[in-house]
Amino acid sequence: MYGLIGRMLAAPGKREELLAILLNGNTPMPGCRSYVIARDPASEDGIWITEVWDSKEQHAASLDIPAVRETISKARPLIAGFAERFETEPLGGTGV
Known part of the structure; x- marks a missing residue:
């Protein structure tokens, strides 16, 4: 399996708007076992x-899904940047 944990930064004052786009744009993605969006308290x-995926390749392929591309397009203007990014190798657990 392939895992990815990242902290995204919304443009100042735009976090709730960005969260709404990310949550509403959530679509089934082949190979995706878990996709969790959370506020940073x-x-x-x-x-x-x-994110938890069956493989790194399936994660990369998800970027070609039209609904995912549309969500990224809507979200991009509200993203100030990416603060942290960690790749992991999930072994199992609940919901995985």
């Missing part, structure tokens, strides 16, 4: 995204 602009 330590940062007014921070968002954590935690």
Whole structure:
């Protein structure tokens, strides 16, 4: 499996708007076992995204799904940047 944990930064004052886009744009993605979007309680602009995939290749392929591309297009103007990014190798657990 392939895991990705990242902290995204919304443009100042735009976190809730960005969260709404990310949550409403959530679509089934082949190979995706878990996709969690969360507020960062330590940062007014921070968002954590935690993903678990069957493979790194399926994660990369998800970027070609039309609904995913549309969500990225809508979200991009509200993203100030990416603060942290960690790749992991999930072994199992609940919902995985």
